Amino acid sequence: MTVETYTIYPTSKYNRPPAPSTIALHGLDLLSPPIQIRNHRFYHHPTSTTTDVIDKLKSSLAEALELYPPVAGTVRVNEKNEVYIAMDAENILGTPFLVEMKDTPYVGDTEDLSARIGLLLPPLSSTLAVKVTQFSCGTIAVASSMHHQVADLRGLLDFLELWAQLARGEPIDFTKIPDDWSRNPGRFFPGLIVELSSPTPPPPPPPFMVLPVPTTGPSSYLLAPSDITRWKFTKSAMERLKNDFSPSDASSSKEHKSDLWISSGDALAALLCGVITRARENAKVARLEGRSSLESQTEEIAMAANGRDRAPQGNMSNGQYFGNFNTLWSATISRSDLLSLTCESASRVALGIRNSLNLQLSPEAIARKIAFFEDPQNIKPPGRIAWSADIILTNWCRFDLQGPKLDFGWGKPFCATAGAGGTYPPGYSIMTQEKSSGDVFILITVEQEGADGLKADSLLNKYATLVL
Numbered sequence: 001m002t003v004e005t006y007t008i009y010p011t012s013k014y015n016r017p018p019a020p021s022t023i024a025l026h027g028l029d030l031l032s033p034p035i036q037i038r039n040h041r042f043y044h045h046p047t048s049t050t051t052d053v054i055d056k057l058k059s060s061l062a063e064a065l066e067l068y069p070p071v072a073g074t075v076r077v078n079e080k081n082e083v084y085i086a087m088d089a090e091n092i093l094g095t096p097f098l099v100e101m102k103d104t105p106y107v108g109d110t111e112d113l114s115a116r117i118g119l120l121l122p123p124l125s126s127t128l129a130v131k132v133t134q135f136s137c138g139t140i141a142v143a144s145s146m147h148h149q150v151a152d153l154r155g156l157l158d159f160l161e162l163w164a165q166l167a168r169g170e171p172i173d174f175t176k177i178p179d180d181w182s183r184n185p186g187r188f189f190p191g192l193i194v195e196l197s198s199p200t201p202p203p204p205p206p207p208f209m210v211l212p213v214p215t216t217g218p219s220s221y222l223l224a225p226s227d228i229t230r231w232k233f234t235k236s237a238m239e240r241l242k243n244d245f246s247p248s249d250a251s252s253s254k255e256h257k258s259d260l261w262i263s264s265g266d267a268l269a270a271l272l273c274g275v276i277t278r279a280r281e282n283a284k285v286a287r288l289e290g291r292s293s294l295e296s297q298t299e300e301i302a303m304a305a306n307g308r309d310r311a312p313q314g315n316m317s318n319g320q321y322f323g324n325f326n327t328l329w330s331a332t333i334s335r336s337d338l339l340s341l342t343c344e345s346a347s348r349v350a351l352g353i354r355n356s357l358n359l360q361l362s363p364e365a366i367a368r369k370i371a372f373f374e375d376p377q378n379i380k381p382p383g384r385i386a387w388s389a390d391i392i393l394t395n396w397c398r399f400d401l402q403g404p405k406l407d408f409g410w411g412k413p414f415c416a417t418a419g420a421g422g423t424y425p426p427g428y429s430i431m432t433q434e435k436s437s438g439d440v441f442i443l444i445t446v447e448q449e450g451a452d453g454l455k456a457d458s459l460l461n462k463y464a465t466l467v468l
Contacts, residue, residue: 002101007094008058008130010065010072016174019069019181021088026183027373027385029149029324030083033218034075034121036129036145037156038419039401040109045138046410053140054099057132057408060167065095067177068159070322071128075149081382085127085150093124098131106139111421115145119423128159142408143419152324154306157399159322160406167408176319183323185370188311192367201377205369206360207302207330207387214383218425219290226426227451228443231464233268235438241463242267247347262350265395265431266357270350272429272444273301273391275460277338279450280427290388299338301353302330302389305361306398312363327366330389331356341459390427397433397440418443426450441467 046053065072072095073087098115111117115129127150133141146156158176165172186193204210233241245267247260277299279285287293292300307327308316316325331353337345359365372378378385401416418430426447433440442464446454455466 003131004099006058006097006099008061008065008097009092009094010069011062012066013063014066016067017179019087021086023070023073023085023087023181023183025075025083025085025149026185026323027379028185028326028370029183030382031324031326031328031385032148034123034125035119035148036116036121037148037151037153038114038143038145038422039153039156039160040113040141040143040417040419041401041406041413042106042109042415043140043142043408043413044411046140048410050101050134053408053410054132056167057130057142058097060408061095061097061130061163063166064159064163065128067162067172068322070150070181071095071146071159073127073150074124075127075147076124083149083382093126095126096129098129100131100133102133102135104135105137106135106141109141109415109417109420111419113141113143114419114421115143121147149324151322152306152326153396153399154308155322155324157401158319162319164406164408169409178320178322181322185307185316185321185323185325186367186374188308188313188316188321189363189367189370190313192312192364193371194367201375202368202372204378204385205365205372207300207328207389208372209386210378211384211386214381215386219288219388221288221290221427222425224288224426225448226424226428226445227448227454228424228445229451229455230467231442231444231460232467233440233442233464237463238264238268238438238440241271244343245270245347245350247351260351262347262354265397266350266354267346268431268440268442269301269303269353269393269395270346271459271463272393272442273299273333273349274338274340274346275444275454275457276391276427276429276446276450277335278341278457279446279454281339282453283447283450285447285450292390297335298332299335299390300330300388301333301391301393302328302387303353303357303393303395305329305357307361307366310361310363310366327361327369328387329357329360330387346459392425392428394428394430397431399432400435401432403435 073085074091076086115131127147129145131143242264304326307325402413404412424445429444
């Protein structure tokens, strides 16, 4: 079917303080290359006509772009190789808005529903792109693609929720829209950012390192072909998993038992890390550059974490900071525990994950990370901060991707995904949760030679079902 393309520009409806013409990106914004974050939402047939639906989506998007000026801007690089968002009139190039009417019914998410194809975005790409697809059965898909250096998932959701609120015709709470668009996360951690006076910088926080020269590309293991599978954990399976992996020590005092607590997310991360490690070991997957050495007897795990809720005054959440605040943390885990199929070994992995998380996501630790990313000794010239891990995890379970805040006026989504298809590095997993049922859905990757072993992993199959 034919795809219609529109270009959406911000309105001039609201009397908001003028935004700056440029926003210099923070080191945390540049933690990832210029890739896209995808969010696909699926809605039941609206009662309004298709024309009315499309017109409402376009007009409300134009208002949302006015209220979120960085989303209407363009990411650029100056002569000093510094990356910034340009928001002057010349750089408001318009947001692509694609519409496709399919003559086939909805059967699930597919890559052709995406607003743009390919993980990496070329220079001068629009910050946001949208594609709306209506199927013959009436189901509507709204696919959004955000430039990752402009915002993380929490920032994208803040924008999408505002767009949906405008589409519903509800009054806007302007206190939940940032007054300050600058990338200065340290202002939310007052008194904790320490000015460095020593000419010798402190050691980098894990998992980061500072290279003598800028990186020229990703580690070789990240470029290895991967096999992607998707799995479902029911709510009851997640409860069993947490119970089975929780450390137990009947002789411990009440105070000590609190040190043994793990979350369901810790248990799930422990399981997934073990699954990937066993699949690699059984298939004799080569340890390419960027992986831990065989002699280390450990594996490095890195996980993305939204640090907004860790601000000591609680004033960074609820839409108050738009940008990237992924305070990436890592854990060094015993390889023998990861290779074991026993719950006792898995509980040690889960507890190690919990302890690393508590240590590296304290307000003080986050403040040190902010200072690290702002220290001229680390960021000039740019591109020298790097990190690597054997396994990379992204947990989106805390975000309600199908909630009422994403209702455009004809009901909340009945399904939401991070997009279908695409390319992911091996040793990667992304987790999402369906809030209405409590079920958790997992995308997990491994090098192609380890695919059969991963699918056959007995501990994984004990709790999860492969989604075909």
